[in-house]
Amino acid sequence: MRDPSRALAAFYSIDALARRHSPVHDRHPVALCATTAAFVVTAASFGRRDVSALLPLFLYPFVTLALSGLRPAELLGRVVAASPAILAIAALSPIFERAPVRVGPWILASGWLSCASIALKLALTVSAAFLLVATAGMGGVARGLRAARLPKLVVLVFQMTYRYVALLLSEVSGMARAHELRAGPRKGVGKTLWGPMLGGLLLRSYDRAGRVHDAMAMRGFDGEYRSGRDGPFGGLDAAYCTAWSAFFAAARFLDISGALGRAAGFIARGAAS
Amino acid sequence: MTAYGLELDSIVFAYPDGERKTTASPSGDRLAGGGADTQSPPVLDGASLGVAPGAKVGILGANGSGKSTLLGIIAGLHEPRAGTVRVGDILVAKKTLKAARLRLGFVFQDPDDQLFTGSVYDDVAFGPRNAGLSDAEVRERVESALATVGIPELAERPPFRLSGGEKRMAAIATVLSMDPGILVLDEPSAALDPKARRRLIRLLSGLPQTVVIATHDLDLALDVCGRAAILHAGRVEAYGDSRAVLGDAALLERCGLEPPLSSGSCAICGRRP
Numbered sequence: 001m002r003d004p005s006r007a008l009a010a011f012y013s014i015d016a017l018a019r020r021h022s023p024v025h026d027r028h029p030v031a032l033c034a035t036t037a038a039f040v041v042t043a044a045s046f047g048r049r050d051v052s053a054l055l056p057l058f059l060y061p062f063v064t065l066a067l068s069g070l071r072p073a074e075l076l077g078r079v080v081a082a083s084p085a086i087l088a089i090a091a092l093s094p095i096f097e098r099a100p101v102r103v104g105p106w107i108l109a110s111g112w113l114s115c116a117s118i119a120l121k122l123a124l125t126v127s128a129a130f131l132l133v134a135t136a137g138m139g140g141v142a143r144g145l146r147a148a149r150l151p152k153l154v155v156l157v158f159q160m161t162y163r164y165v166a167l168l169l170s171e172v173s174g175m176a177r178a179h180e181l182r183a184g185p186r187k188g189v190g191k192t193l194w195g196p197m198l199g200g201l202l203l204r205s206y207d208r209a210g211r212v213h214d215a216m217a218m219r220g221f222d223g224e225y226r227s228g229r230d231g232p233f234g235g236l237d238a239a240y241c242t243a244w245s246a247f248f249a250a251a252r253f254l255d256i257s258g259a260l261g262r263a264a265g266f267i268a269r270g271a272a273s
Numbered sequence: 274m275t276a277y278g279l280e281l282d283s284i285v286f287a288y289p290d291g292e293r294k295t296t297a298s299p300s301g302d303r304l305a306g307g308g309a310d311t312q313s314p315p316v317l318d319g320a321s322l323g324v325a326p327g328a329k330v331g332i333l334g335a336n337g338s339g340k341s342t343l344l345g346i347i348a349g350l351h352e353p354r355a356g357t358v359r360v361g362d363i364l365v366a367k368k369t370l371k372a373a374r375l376r377l378g379f380v381f382q383d384p385d386d387q388l389f390t391g392s393v394y395d396d397v398a399f400g401p402r403n404a405g406l407s408d409a410e411v412r413e414r415v416e417s418a419l420a421t422v423g424i425p426e427l428a429e430r431p432p433f434r435l436s437g438g439e440k441r442m443a444a445i446a447t448v449l450s451m452d453p454g455i456l457v458l459d460e461p462s463a464a465l466d467p468k469a470r471r472r473l474i475r476l477l478s479g480l481p482q483t484v485v486i487a488t489h490d491l492d493l494a495l496d497v498c499g500r501a502a503i504l505h506a507g508r509v510e511a512y513g514d515s516r517a518v519l520g521d522a523a524l525l526e527r528c529g530l531e532p533p534l535s536s537g538s539c540a541i542c543g544r545r546p
Binding site: 219 | 381385390402
């Protein structure tokens with residue numbers, strides 16, 4: 001069993017990433033949320049067999065990664081973690097879509113194109129979501145949701161759920177350690193203990209959540225979680241948002257991959273002659 | 274910062290589930306009124322206490338004597354069945370709770386309940402942000418609070434990575450940043466090593482606020498508090514100068530306490546302090 005305290009550390013590491021400073025981190029969270037939303041909508045709007053047309057969109061995660069100073073491994077780790085789900089969804093396409101299509105010199109079942117397109121779209125959106133949380137932080141995401149006019153209560157539930165996961169992991173960590181130290185040679189939790197342990201976990205985490213809420217109320221919490229990233233939306237923020245939106249529109253409505261391919265062919269032919 | 278006084282008058286409180294938190298039962302069936310928990314024995318049964326502005330008072334008592342419950346009532350976390358609490362000139366009630374809590378800093382028994390964000394900085398900034406202070410003011414408050422408790426270098430650390438002593442100091446900083454007039458601490462020296470405990474004693478002794486400490490650590494009470502109150506059987510059994518109260522061996526024995534270590538004779542030379 002994976003040590004829950006490591007999961008807790010990984011959980012909090014996202015908060016640590018969001019506290020850095022970079023040209024991306026320093027943008028207003030609303031600009032980051034709006035850009036991510038535009039990116040996700042653009043990626044999702046491509047046809048189900050578009051593959052090459054999606055490729056220019058990879059510029060966004062690459063540039064964001066470079067500007068934000070995040071390590072590629074930090075992003076790849078998350079994409080790899082999500083990959084079983086991504087592949088499970090994408091792998092169904094070749095089973096149901098068997099019509100043949102020509103791809104260059106090969107003839108394939110059209111389902112393989114759908115499979116590649118779904119996998120690319122999911123990888124792009126998972127990357128964008130991670131980059132958003134790692135640069136704006138969960139507080140920034142909540143700020144973006146509020147700017148999108150989502151009700152205060154919905155945003156609060158979102159933030160509290162995020163915090164509750166941390167609290168739950170910390171309780172799981174304590175219970176798992178207590179069990180492991182008295183479990184002897186047995187591996188894992190026996191079926192007879194599942195009920196009591198889950199019930200105990202629920203009650204413990206409920207009690208703890210109550211105490212945490214008391215601590216918040218004692219410090220003036222009124223239902224609005226203030227993350228401290230509430231500065232004004234400046235010119236740079238607008239420029240960041242506009243530039244990326246323009247690129248996404250270009251990637252969606254212009255055939256950038258085709259143009260690049262034709263240009264490369266032209267250059268290659270010129271070099272050969 | 275204005276130090277406020279505190280006035281508790283004839284407090285009666287019983288937990289709704291009727292769970293008895295004390296070991297010695299007072300006359301629980303004397304309560305008037307209806308409700309399912311009418312017969313539940315009260316944890317506090319007429320406790321009264323007055324604390325002058327700027328005073329440091331230790332609330333002492335055996336396990337289950339109602340110390341934490343009393344602090345919860347002061348902070349408005351529990352509503353007494355009878356009796357009143359005044360924080361300065363504010364009578365604590367539902368309508369005045371927010372104003373009363375602005376004057377009150379409550380440090381929980383378990384610092385993990387108080388540290389719920391991803392960094393010490395965010396936790397210490399939580400109260401000032403809720404008070405609507407500007408980013409510059411919040412930063413100033415946070416830096417000042419962390420400097421007061423001696424952990425400015427831990428600002429960016431995630432709280433779950435801190436040692437017990439560091440967590441305790443961070444928890445105190447989270448309330449100091451709100452500039453409270455009264456500081457209420459529940460078992461502040463629990464699980465601290467001697468050096469961290471000594472540091473805590475120095476810190477608490479030097480604070481200008483009114484300080485109320487519920488503790489089993491009678492030596493800490495002796496070092497920090499000019500006055501001490503002993504809770505027993507739901508009432509304040511004794512209240513007065515710390516040295517006089519803690520020097521009364523018969524009283525301590527009757528209330529299930531042992532004399533502070535510092536009042537005993539030296540184990541090596543046999544001399545008394």
